[in-house]
Amino acid sequence: MLNMKRRRAINSLQIINPMKNNSWQNILRISMVIIGLAFSVNSFATHIVGGQLTYRCLGNNNYEIKLLLYRDCYNGNPAASFDDPAPVGIYDGRTNQPVAVTGPFTINGKILIPYTGEDTIHQTLVNDCGVRNTDVCVHRTIYTDTVNLPFNPDGYIFAYQRCCRNYTVNNIVDPLETGSTYFIKLTGAAQLNCNTAANFKSWPDIYICTNSQLDFDHGAIDPDGDSLVYKLCVPSQGASLAIPNPAIPSNPPYDTVVWKAPFNLSNLMGGTTPLAIDANTGRLTAFPTIIGQYLIGVCVDEYRGGELLSSTRRDFQYNVRECDLPPIAAGAVASVECGNNTVAFQDQSTGAVNFVKWIFDYPTNSDTSNLSNPSHTFSTVGNHRVALVAYRTETCNDTAFVDFTIPNSGLIPSFTNSFYICNDTYVVNFNDTSRDTIAGSAVNSWNWEFINGTDTIRASGRNNTISIPSSATRVLVRLTVGSTQGCIQTISQYIDLNNSQSITADFTYSVKKCSGVYTITPVSTSVNTIPNSTISTYEWTLLQGATVLTSNLQGPNFTVTSPNDIWLQLKVTNSLGCGNSTVRRPVDANVGDGLFPSFTRNVVRCGEKCTLSLNSTSRDSINGNAGLRQQWEIIVGTDTTRSNVVNPKVTAACGSTVTVNLTIVSIEGCTATTSETFVLQADSEIKADFNIDIRNCVQNSDVVLTATYDNNFPPTSVTWTLSNGLTGTGNTYSNSLEAGAFDVTMCATFTEDCRICQVKSFTTRNLNQVSVSGGSICIGQSLVLNPSPVSPYVYTWAPGVGLSNIGSASPTAAPVVTTTYTVTVSDPVSGCKKVLNPQVVVNRSQDQLGFTFRQSCANQLSVQFTNTGVASNVTWVFGTTPPTVTTVASPTINFPNLGNYTVI
Numbered sequence: 001m002l003n004m005k006r007r008r009a010i011n012s013l014q015i016i017n018p019m020k021n022n023s024w025q026n027i028l029r030i031s032m033v034i035i036g037l038a039f040s041v042n043s044f045a046t047h048i049v050g051g052q053l054t055y056r057c058l059g060n061n062n063y064e065i066k067l068l069l070y071r072d073c074y075n076g077n078p079a080a081s082f083d084d085p086a087p088v089g090i091y092d093g094r095t096n097q098p099v100a101v102t103g104p105f106t107i108n109g110k111i112l113i114p115y116t117g118e119d120t121i122h123q124t125l126v127n128d129c130g131v132r133n134t135d136v137c138v139h140r141t142i143y144t145d146t147v148n149l150p151f152n153p154d155g156y157i158f159a160y161q162r163c164c165r166n167y168t169v170n171n172i173v174d175p176l177e178t179g180s181t182y183f184i185k186l187t188g189a190a191q192l193n194c195n196t197a198a199n200f201k202s203w204p205d206i207y208i209c210t211n212s213q214l215d216f217d218h219g220a221i222d223p224d225g226d227s228l229v230y231k232l233c234v235p236s237q238g239a240s241l242a243i244p245n246p247a248i249p250s251n252p253p254y255d256t257v258v259w260k261a262p263f264n265l266s267n268l269m270g271g272t273t274p275l276a277i278d279a280n281t282g283r284l285t286a287f288p289t290i291i292g293q294y295l296i297g298v299c300v301d302e303y304r305g306g307e308l309l310s311s312t313r314r315d316f317q318y319n320v321r322e323c324d325l326p327p328i329a330a331g332a333v334a335s336v337e338c339g340n341n342t343v344a345f346q347d348q349s350t351g352a353v354n355f356v357k358w359i360f361d362y363p364t365n366s367d368t369s370n371l372s373n374p375s376h377t378f379s380t381v382g383n384h385r386v387a388l389v390a391y392r393t394e395t396c397n398d399t400a401f402v403d404f405t406i407p408n409s410g411l412i413p414s415f416t417n418s419f420y421i422c423n424d425t426y427v428v429n430f431n432d433t434s435r436d437t438i439a440g441s442a443v444n445s446w447n448w449e450f451i452n453g454t455d456t457i458r459a460s461g462r463n464n465t466i467s468i469p470s471s472a473t474r475v476l477v478r479l480t481v482g483s484t485q486g487c488i489q490t491i492s493q494y495i496d497l498n499n500s501q502s503i504t505a506d507f508t509y510s511v512k513k514c515s516g517v518y519t520i521t522p523v524s525t526s527v528n529t530i531p532n533s534t535i536s537t538y539e540w541t542l543l544q545g546a547t548v549l550t551s552n553l554q555g556p557n558f559t560v561t562s563p564n565d566i567w568l569q570l571k572v573t574n575s576l577g578c579g580n581s582t583v584r585r586p587v588d589a590n591v592g593d594g595l596f597p598s599f600t601r602n603v604v605r606c607g608e609k610c611t612l613s614l615n616s617t618s619r620d621s622i623n624g625n626a627g628l629r630q631q632w633e634i635i636v637g638t639d640t641t642r643s644n645v646v647n648p649k650v651t652a653a654c655g656s657t658v659t660v661n662l663t664i665v666s667i668e669g670c671t672a673t674t675s676e677t678f679v680l681q682a683d684s685e686i687k688a689d690f691n692i693d694i695r696n697c698v699q700n701s702d703v704v705l706t707a708t709y710d711n712n713f714p715p716t717s718v719t720w721t722l723s724n725g726l727t728g729t730g731n732t733y734s735n736s737l738e739a740g741a742f743d744v745t746m747c748a749t750f751t752e753d754c755r756i757c758q759v760k761s762f763t764t765r766n767l768n769q770v771s772v773s774g775g776s777i778c779i780g781q782s783l784v785l786n787p788s789p790v791s792p793y794v795y796t797w798a799p800g801v802g803l804s805n806i807g808s809a810s811p812t813a814a815p816v817v818t819t820t821y822t823v824t825v826s827d828p829v830s831g832c833k834k835v836l837n838p839q840v841v842v843n844r845s846q847d848q849l850g851f852t853f854r855q856s857c858a859n860q861l862s863v864q865f866t867n868t869g870v871a872s873n874v875t876w877v878f879g880t881t882p883p884t885v886t887t888v889a890s891p892t893i894n895f896p897n898l899g900n901y902t903v904i
Helices: 024-038 040-043 188-192
Strands: 003-008 012-016 048-059 062-072 086-092 110-113 121-122 136-148 156-162 179-185 207-209 216-219 227-234 273-277 283-288 292-302 309-319 332-338 340-347 356-359 375-377 382-391 396-407 415-422 425-432 443-452 457-460 462-470 474-483 488-494 506-516 517-524 535-544 547-551 556-559 567-572 579-584 599-606 609-616 628-638 639-643 648-655 657-665 672-681 689-695 701-709 717-722 727-729 732-737 738-750 753-765 775-778 794-797 823-824 832-835 839-843 851-855 863-867 876-877 884-886 892-894
Touching: 048 156, 062 086, 062 110, 062 179, 086 136, 110 136, 136 832, 179 309, 188 309, 188 567, 227 273, 309 474, 309 488, 332 396, 340 382, 340 396, 382 648, 396 775, 415 474, 415 488, 425 443, 425 474, 443 462, 457 462, 506 567, 506 579, 517 535, 517 567, 535 556, 547 556, 599 657, 599 672, 599 753, 609 628, 609 657, 628 648, 689 738, 689 753, 689 892
Parallel strands: 048 179, 207 309, 775 839
Antiparallel strands: 003 396, 012 121, 048 062, 048 309, 062 136, 086 110, 086 156, 121 136, 156 179, 216 283, 227 292, 273 283, 292 309, 332 340, 340 375, 356 382, 382 396, 415 425, 425 462, 443 457, 443 474, 474 488, 506 517, 517 556, 535 547, 535 567, 567 579, 599 609, 609 648, 628 639, 628 657, 657 672, 689 701, 701 732, 717 727, 717 738, 738 753, 794 823, 823 832, 851 863, 863 892, 876 884
């Protein structure tokens, strides 16, 4: 594996400070006067080419304010020197109004920072490897002062304004009238954490080359180790030609400059590759193609625990010039094998017009080659350095170095890694997994290089742990291992530091009000994903004006009299000592006292016990009963029942004294209680009985038992038990039983505490021995039915025609026609019944009975009947409704309607 380093023979620019030599100062002054006369009047107020404003926390609410300004020595007005003093305004972060501050040079909402002198940066071209066209001259000064500021959750804004920008700026509208404003906000969170704003590491070059790749590290350093995010941003306008240096800057917010078409934030200088900045590293890249002067704005945002703490803004000018690009030396090892001392090389240089030169085993060996791609045999295996010099001219050249190792074969370097963030620092564990496949050889040496930008950490030993700032995004790891046979191999690998395991502080909170007191309950939802560790400590701080409350509980309760203007901070630390914090401002909650507890009750009696049913009718006027909970306490004698349901029940002896306590709890946790004591008396009663129905008592009786109860209180189960051992369940029980006497017990269960049993007796009979016979008579005769009745049965006869008594056990039957009677025999004790059908046959002789009839012509409904039989004692029965009966020998009958009738 190779390692390349570069050394330039001649730099592309020189930085000279004319202030160190009086003659240079005189020349500078003369140059500015001459150039000022050559330009138009519009140049007389121009001078600002860039600047920035930052702060540093000193503790105890003291902050150092630092203003960095750059002015043009050539294009600017010589009379437009730096302000003395420089007025920096301080404004409230919410109202944007000036605030009174404490400091040695403060007045009327501003701080006056004295002028302490300037530096001059003079960049000029150098011969063949330099820049063409005229010199560039820039003055720089730094204003610094200290101010004391009380904590303000809305923060402060520091601002400085000046006119004017160079009229030669190409990418904004009316640069001469635009002016500059440099400002920065000190947030409430930054005050709580005593934060210091991020500072850019270096000022960009005064000029850059056209048709050449720009690659400038515009990264920043944050002394607190916070995460930094970079972006291009629009510079702000400032003072005008009319008032070039205002006594106090205007109130924020500040208007931004107006880009001149076709330039905008995505195209600040033109070119094939527009100016861009890496959000993670701050590296500026571009490929400018248009000569000119361009205004650039860069911002870096500072985050801690995902929260924006501060934002540092800077604007500056890039002067795009035509340049002579120097040669760039670059070489590589084409092939190398462990144990083979012959190594091939490749020339990858650019811009080398005439020739290159290889110097082998630099600097101890004088072997050289002028071939582009030479091969060379080295005397030993191991580490070697080869120098490659690329020439344009003898005085314009570039040197690169190729470092490589000739290893013994079989040695395979490798490693694994794991990392996590601890206190804004990456803790990275590296574990060697190298091996040597050569028998008898083993890995016996390890040399590590951990490269983060310009910082390199070196270590030995098989396994290592390093710490690097959390602002890093990737680390180059170079592991060189050696074997017992002397073979050396190197592996280089980038480790991307993202999605790291870490500890993150976070929490939720609730606010409740009970009896005019607010309780704020935060609950930590912090997450610790660092292996082999757990969150061990919690540090809570509640700030409300001058009130400071603290707690070390995971979920504490803070009690205040007002829910307004509260800041809540949580700091968590795990068992490895890694910590994180977050700050939140709880908002006012819609809480209040609006609880009204109440309930209704109902008592149902079952035997000697009464069941009390309770129903909460409570309400929450604040939340509309959303989330309302019930807490019951029911006391009967020495027994206490507790329940959280809406409708609880208890059972006790009727007449007991009961005390009911109901407490209701709102969604915020507020409570209210009501209580009532009363005697347990029934509002209604549960009853149960049953009916006995005995049917068809011929040989076995069909017995049907049916439970009866109030439909408002149906039983959950019914059981039947007969004295002969038979059982059954259900509301109805039926069976066929032999004649005999029985006891039956019915038990109906309504609830666990309510069960009613009833006992009844019944008797079944065998009515097979009961019989009733008929007989035969002549018309006009009678017959006694059932002359020897069986006791104690009851007889009921039908139909009643021709019977002396339908309820008699032995009625006399005298029908005029043959008649079949139905007699129901009933047992009054058992209820058993038997139905019989005796028949009485009526004999009629033809010579004894006979008649004729004649219908009247005058009245068709009148009919004359004549007895033609020998019997003189006759009875007529006419089939009218009701029947017409007469004993007249030859009657005349008036029928109600025409039709067919029966005559007996």
